[in-house]
Amino acid sequence: MIKVMNKRAFKYFLVFLIPSLVLGVMTIRPMAANAFGQNITIRGSALNRRDVFRGDFMQLDYEINEVTLEHLDNEILKYKNENRNFEELKGKSLYITLKKEGSYYVVDKVMLKEPKEGIYLKGRYEYPIWVENKESMEGKINGIRIEYSIDKYFASSKDKNNRDFEKQIIYANLKVYKGYSLLKGIEY
Amino acid sequence: MFNKNEKKEVTVNMGKKISRGNYNFLSRELNYQREEGNITPEQFTNMMEQYEKGDKLNFIKIIVTIGAILIGLGILSFVASNWVYINKTLRVLIILVALGLTVFAAYKIENNYKNTSKALLYLSILIYGSGVFLMYQIFNYSEDVIKGFVLWAVGTYAISLIFNDKILFVFSNALLLIYINGSFRENIISYILIFIISFYIAQRDFNYSKEITFVTNLVSLNFILYLLSYFKVNHFFSVALFFCIGIAMYYIKHDFNFEIFSFQGSIVFGISGLFLTSKNIWKELNFIKNGDVISIIFGILFLVYLLYEIKKGELVALIFVCILILRYYFDTLYDFIPKSMFFIIGGCILLGFGYYFEKLRKRRGETND
Numbered sequence: 001m002i003k004v005m006n007k008r009a010f011k012y013f014l015v016f017l018i019p020s021l022v023l024g025v026m027t028i029r030p031m032a033a034n035a036f037g038q039n040i041t042i043r044g045s046a047l048n049r050r051d052v053f054r055g056d057f058m059q060l061d062y063e064i065n066e067v068t069l070e071h072l073d074n075e076i077l078k079y080k081n082e083n084r085n086f087e088e089l090k091g092k093s094l095y096i097t098l099k100k101e102g103s104y105y106v107v108d109k110v111m112l113k114e115p116k117e118g119i120y121l122k123g124r125y126e127y128p129i130w131v132e133n134k135e136s137m138e139g140k141i142n143g144i145r146i147e148y149s150i151d152k153y154f155a156s157s158k159d160k161n162n163r164d165f166e167k168q169i170i171y172a173n174l175k176v177y178k179g180y181s182l183l184k185g186i187e188y
Numbered sequence: 189m190f191n192k193n194e195k196k197e198v199t200v201n202m203g204k205k206i207s208r209g210n211y212n213f214l215s216r217e218l219n220y221q222r223e224e225g226n227i228t229p230e231q232f233t234n235m236m237e238q239y240e241k242g243d244k245l246n247f248i249k250i251i252v253t254i255g256a257i258l259i260g261l262g263i264l265s266f267v268a269s270n271w272v273y274i275n276k277t278l279r280v281l282i283i284l285v286a287l288g289l290t291v292f293a294a295y296k297i298e299n300n301y302k303n304t305s306k307a308l309l310y311l312s313i314l315i316y317g318s319g320v321f322l323m324y325q326i327f328n329y330s331e332d333v334i335k336g337f338v339l340w341a342v343g344t345y346a347i348s349l350i351f352n353d354k355i356l357f358v359f360s361n362a363l364l365l366i367y368i369n370g371s372f373r374e375n376i377i378s379y380i381l382i383f384i385i386s387f388y389i390a391q392r393d394f395n396y397s398k399e400i401t402f403v404t405n406l407v408s409l410n411f412i413l414y415l416l417s418y419f420k421v422n423h424f425f426s427v428a429l430f431f432c433i434g435i436a437m438y439y440i441k442h443d444f445n446f447e448i449f450s451f452q453g454s455i456v457f458g459i460s461g462l463f464l465t466s467k468n469i470w471k472e473l474n475f476i477k478n479g480d481v482i483s484i485i486f487g488i489l490f491l492v493y494l495l496y497e498i499k500k501g502e503l504v505a506l507i508f509v510c511i512l513i514l515r516y517y518f519d520t521l522y523d524f525i526p527k528s529m530f531f532i533i534g535g536c537i538l539l540g541f542g543y544y545f546e547k548l549r550k551r552r553g554e555t556n557d
Binding site: 008009012014090151 | 283292319329342
């Protein structure tokens, strides 16, 4: 009788334990970034957005999202040559190292392999950026667009002084650890 | 002791608890049967002894329940409107506490209120799912959010096995469907294979239920579509492969819910057959310059085959003949005749098929008797 009782209670305990474990594991990376990561600031702009599932949030667009060709590694540039226009790079993960310039960070180099040290972010290639040559009316690729995991901010759209973030230059505070970036907050 | 000849309320301490209304009805009807002489007084007593009258609908109980619900709604509303201002740690704790309370409540009332307990179990699965996506939001993480579905599916699947619950099993399959369809660019092959293999093995525990076979097959078919897209297979070969798979599912007999396989197979080869009547698909083969001729040849052969199936009494084939004819009708006539004529004739075609469909169903019903 007691054994049956324990079995029933154990079943329900598992129903609590398994989801909690999964949710707990989801907090490991952000917490590690918070504890061991380095504080950096990057520049960008913010727009108010609304979504059926996630409610109100801010869509963030950073300087580091658009990278010009000079920052790209030779390995990556191979994907552009012979008119391949980065087609095969679609969906691939890229590692972007950052360097400090003034009070905030900018893109240093972009590569396909994970660097062993330094401040870097893991991103994904999205599409090439074309620039039109006004004289020859031909397009030329002069950069690529990279997406990171920090493009949405789910908190108040106004800062401490109640000024709207929208359409202003904002600075995002991140904690970066081994390619994972935790978006801590945005400010002017 | 009991006075057997009076219509008295028989109160006993053990017995099946039924509602007061049901108890009174039972007592009334059995008394009537006793008076009619259909059952003896001893039988009456024996029967009534088996049941126990449920608790009276207590006025206070109702008021207290409504009060509790209002408090619950108030707390929910407070949390929801202040969610962004709550500390991250506290948010995680709130999710875990909500999950814990729901599971505990489901555990406590399982014996007395089976259905409510099951409902609370399902609620805890939903809290788990929303918890996963809320975690993404709490840490402002916005990449690969579709991975949340596989995390949700893993937990739901494990719990469906623990409780041997069909609904949760089907739900975990559905979550996996969403995950596959959202990850066409990624390499998720190993994860999905593990899931699918274990789904088929687990079917034994659910007695090969029809719904489960249907939805697991759906996941497998979706996975094949994903593989074809990931390896960038030529569209013609993809559609042709599905056509062959459909035919195979339809004809190859086996012991594991063959009717479901055959039904799904007919839908699969029906849909892929329709795609093969388009000339653009055939153009993908290098040796075909103009797809017109071969697509029409295929269309005619396909139509003949479907008509043959209809003669055997297969209903799905009739639906596809209808769709096939409408497909050609729309394709050719849409630009040539005035819209009003188009709709009238189209409606007549549909009515004709509805009538023929019903006739076929009736005929099938008669031959089955």
